[in-house]
Amino acid sequence: MKRDSRLSGVLHVLLHMAEVGTPMTSDALAKMMKTNPVVIRRVLAGLREHELVCSEKGHGGGWKLCRDLETITLHDIYLALDEPTLLAMGNRTEAPGCLVEEAVNNALNQAFQDAEALLLARFRTVTLAQLSNDFHQRMHARGFSGTHEHSIFPDESST
Amino acid sequence: MKRDSRLSGVLHVLLHMAEVGTPMTSDALAKMMKTNPVVIRRVLAGLREHELVCSEKGHGGGWKLCRDLETITLHDIYLALDEPTLLAMGNRTEAPGCLVEEAVNNALNQAFQDAEALLLARFRTVTLAQLSNDFHQRMHARGFSGTHEHSIFPDESST
DNA sequence: CATCACGTAACAAATAAAGTTGCATAATTT
DNA sequence: AAATTATGCAACTTTATTTGTTACGTGATG
Numbered sequence: 001m002k003r004d005s006r007l008s009g010v011l012h013v014l015l016h017m018a019e020v021g022t023p024m025t026s027d028a029l030a031k032m033m034k035t036n037p038v039v040i041r042r043v044l045a046g047l048r049e050h051e052l053v054c055s056e057k058g059h060g061g062g063w064k065l066c067r068d069l070e071t072i073t074l075h076d077i078y079l080a081l082d083e084p085t086l087l088a089m090g091n092r093t094e095a096p097g098c099l100v101e102e103a104v105n106n107a108l109n110q111a112f113q114d115a116e117a118l119l120l121a122r123f124r125t126v127t128l129a130q131l132s133n134d135f136h137q138r139m140h141a142r143g144f145s146g147t148h149e150h151s152i153f154p155d156e157s158s159t
Numbered sequence: 160m161k162r163d164s165r166l167s168g169v170l171h172v173l174l175h176m177a178e179v180g181t182p183m184t185s186d187a188l189a190k191m192m193k194t195n196p197v198v199i200r201r202v203l204a205g206l207r208e209h210e211l212v213c214s215e216k217g218h219g220g221g222w223k224l225c226r227d228l229e230t231i232t233l234h235d236i237y238l239a240l241d242e243p244t245l246l247a248m249g250n251r252t253e254a255p256g257c258l259v260e261e262a263v264n265n266a267l268n269q270a271f272q273d274a275e276a277l278l279l280a281r282f283r284t285v286t287l288a289q290l291s292n293d294f295h296q297r298m299h300a301r302g303f304s305g306t307h308e309h310s311i312f313p314d315e316s317s318t
Numbered sequence: 319c320a321t322c323a324c325g326t327a328a329c330a331a332a333t334a335a336a337g338t339t340g341c342a343t344a345a346t347t348t
Numbered sequence: 349a350a351a352t353t354a355t356g357c358a359a360c361t362t363t364a365t366t367t368g369t370t371a372c373g374t375g376a377t378g
Contacts, residue, residue, distance in 0.1 A: 001163050002334070002366090003249030011263040012251060019259075025323065034253055036368050041324065058376030061323050074266070085247040086274075090162030092171060094193055099301070100178075103294040104170040107233070111281035115245075115274045122270035135262040142258070161335085161365070184354065195337050200355065217345025220354050 001088045009033055010043060010077055011131065017053070018069055018132055023062030043081075050080035069129035078123050086116050160247045168192060169202060169236055170290065176212070177228055177291055182221030202240075209239035228288035237282050245275050 016032060017024055026037035026044075033040065044063055047053045054066040065072075078084070089112070091105040175191060176183055185196035185203075192199065203222055206212045213225040224231075237243070248271070250264040 001244040001247075003244060004160050004247055005249050005251045007248055008251040008263055008267055011267075012254070012257075012259055015259045015263065039368065055324060057324050059322055059378065061376070085160040085162060088160075088163055088244040088247045089166055090164050092164040092167040095171070098171075099297045100171055100174045100294050102297055103290050104167055104174065106293065107285055107290055108167055111278055114281070115278045118277055119270055119274045122273070126266055131262050131266055134265065135259050138258045138261055198337065214355060216355050218347060218353055220345070
């Protein structure tokens with residue numbers, strides 16, 4: 001089964017937005033994420049509803065964070081993405097009266113629920129600020145010493 | 160994202176096979192699972208490679224368990240299903256040199272790996288025998304007192 | 319008022335999963 | 349042996365989901 005990388009992608013976007021500071025256009029973000037501007041808008045529109053980002057039209061417009069990095073946890077973003085499925089597996093529910101199904105689902109649910117709870121608990125403990133700090137540490141570990149504009153994009157135009 | 164219910168389904172099938180004792184045909188199993196016989200064969204063929212079930216052709220043929228319920232864990236079945244994806248989320252890996260991506264993926268991976276490990280650990284602790292016992296307890300709790308043939312299918316022909 | 323950028327709906331393409339068909343092979347029954 | 353029953357397997361079709369695209373509307377800026 002294919003994995004959903006929207007959370008990873010959104011974090012990527014938000015951190016870049018935090019680095020840049022000024023509003024970033026859907027176009028710029030789309031190029032960064034190798035996707036289409038409309039896709040970016042769709043995703044960020046959801047985050048805007050949860051007041052994690054703001055958008056502005058016209059010249060100089062675009063997307064920017066509207067909260068401090070310290071106050072945004074991965075869990076906030078998870079919620080803003082509409083609580084996407086965490087586990088790739090689930091239970092059959094096609095034989096409601098079947099006691100075999102009940103026994104099976106009961107056993108699986110215990111495992112599934114615990115795994116989900118673990119993930120969500122982790123999400124609550126990680127802030128964007130921590131990720132940003134981690135990023136800066138990696139940057140300095142790589143011997144970087146200049147200003148942002150020159151080196152947050154190690155490859156050509158990507159990231 | 161849609162959840163894969165093959166593990167749940169296979170457990171359902173295996174427990175029914177254990178109850179019945181005699182070989183069950185793909186046709187019978189397909190009706191039980193409301194799917195196509197070929198789908199059943201596809202899945203069980205994988206389990207056969209791992210020597211969890213055996214198949215026999217011709218009259219009186221079909222599928223049966225070829226190991227004791229006590230010796231089969233959910234983890235065995237997970238392996239026999241070719242280690243299907245456990246988590247519905249994964250990392251973007253489209254900007255290999257990007258330090259932001261590195262920081263993001265590092266944080267997510269810690270959570271993801273722990274959740275996977277938790278699930279797999281749970282899978283190792285649960286045997287088919289335990290599920291079977293649980294099933295029988297539920298059956299008796301429902302006031303059942305006769306022989307198997309009459310009551311493991313609470314609904315019409317399903318389960 | 320021209321340009322830029324988001325907002326949104328509707329459509330198209332790509333992917334993946336599940337279901338289906340057809341025929342071959344093997345075992346059993348008569 | 350012949351008919352029947354069942355799996356084995358490959359190829360194909362269908363369906364559902366996700367992703368990408370086009371087109372046009374709205375609002376802000378210079």
